[in-house]
Amino acid sequence: MSELLEVDGVEVSYGRGRAERRILHGVSLSLAAGESVGLIGETGSGKTTLARTILGLTRLTAGSVRFDGETVSGLGARALRSFRRSGRLQYVFQDPLQSLDPDVTVRDSIGEGLRIRGGLTAPDVATRAEAALASVGLPADLLGRVPGQLSGGQRQRVAIARALALQPRLLLLDEPVSALDAANRIQVLDLLRTLGTDQGIAKLFISHDLGSVAGVTDRIAVLFRGDIVEVGSTRDIIARPQHPYTRLLVGSATTLTGGGVDRERRRELRQALADHG
Numbered sequence: 366m367s368e369l370l371e372v373d374g375v376e377v378s379y380g381r382g383r384a385e386r387r388i389l390h391g392v393s394l395s396l397a398a399g400e401s402v403g404l405i406g407e408t409g410s411g412k413t414t415l416a417r418t419i420l421g422l423t424r425l426t427a428g429s430v431r432f433d434g435e436t437v438s439g440l441g442a443r444a445l446r447s448f449r450r451s452g453r454l455q456y457v458f459q460d461p462l463q464s465l466d467p468d469v470t471v472r473d474s475i476g477e478g479l480r481i482r483g484g485l486t487a488p489d490v491a492t493r494a495e496a497a498l499a500s501v502g503l504p505a506d507l508l509g510r511v512p513g514q515l516s517g518g519q520r521q522r523v524a525i526a527r528a529l530a531l532q533p534r535l536l537l538l539d540e541p542v543s544a545l546d547a548a549n550r551i552q553v554l555d556l557l558r559t560l561g562t563d564q565g566i567a568k569l570f571i572s573h574d575l576g577s578v579a580g581v582t583d584r585i586a587v588l589f590r591g592d593i594v595e596v597g598s599t600r601d602i603i604a605r606p607q608h609p610y611t612r613l614l615v616g617s618a619t620t621l622t623g624g625g626v627d628r629e630r631r632r633e634l635r636q637a638l639a640d641h642g
């Protein structure tokens with residue numbers, strides 16, 4: 366199967382000289398068109414760094430990122446701008462206020478990327494914005510509101526609609542529900558499960574919480590201290606986790622196991638992890 370996204374041996378460091386710290390140690394990961402994959406790792410493991418590298422925002426020191434047949438990691442500033450304008454790869458942040466301007470209406474916010482990309486008349490942009498809003502289950506009467514007049518769950522849906530309006534091939538969703546309360550979290554995850562499947566949009570869910578993405582992904586990749594330590598179908602990862610860190614994740618996710626592993630077992634797994642690293 367030809368891959369939509371191919372991350373191959375990516376290394377990223379921050380700082381220089383003595384202060385240099387390697388964050389990603391040769392990460393490889395691929396996604397096919399329409400596939401839904403979870404990238405799971407604890408805080409500081411390098412998830413956002415990997416997302417930023419895929420977007421071409423962070424420079425890699427080794428390896429490559431290919432997307433939709435193009436080597437993104439090799440693009441110069443100008444080519445990168447044009448790649449971003451194309452909208453083929455969209456990023457949804459944990460906090461919707463990071464992608465939404467507080468003074469801009471929902472209508473203009475969703476239409477902005479389309480206007481920047483060009484090629485559509487103003488009425489076409491408006492129609493696409495309305496359709497995108499409807500596709501995330503929100504009514505058209507929200508179009509005239511600004512983000513401060515929306516609930517947290519509505520804001521995140523608007524941020525998703527804004528990304529969808531550009532008809533991307535891949536959505537990078539960085540902790541898309543962790544800022545939401547429990548009820549909104551379930552609703553937005555429910556939306557994300559089916560969203561884009563008809564159009565073959567691939568989704569990469571980035572999260573520290575295996576439980577919250579298990580129901581929406583085909584595969585899971587586990588990132589631990591800058592290395593992908595395990596990749597497999599979501600079902601296999603949950604039923605037969607191999608790496609000690611994955612076992613700890615599965616054991617801690619009470620929603621998956623109905624109870625989680627007991628304290629003593631978690632202590633053993635933490636010890637195994639310490640021995641591992």
Ligand SMILES: Nc1ncnc2c1ncn2[C@@H]1O[C@H](COP(=O)(O)OP(=O)(O)OP(=O)(O)O)[C@@H](O)[C@H]1O
Nearest residue numbers: 379380388406407408409410411412413414415573
């Ligand atoms: N611009 C930067 N300069 C220096 N160090 C950075 C920079 N960005 C991130 N880091 C460091 O790189 C490591 C990985 O950070 P990253 O944000 O990728 O982790 P993460 O897995 O996304 O964590 P979280 O779940 O907390 O968001 C952390 O130790 C962080 O402090």
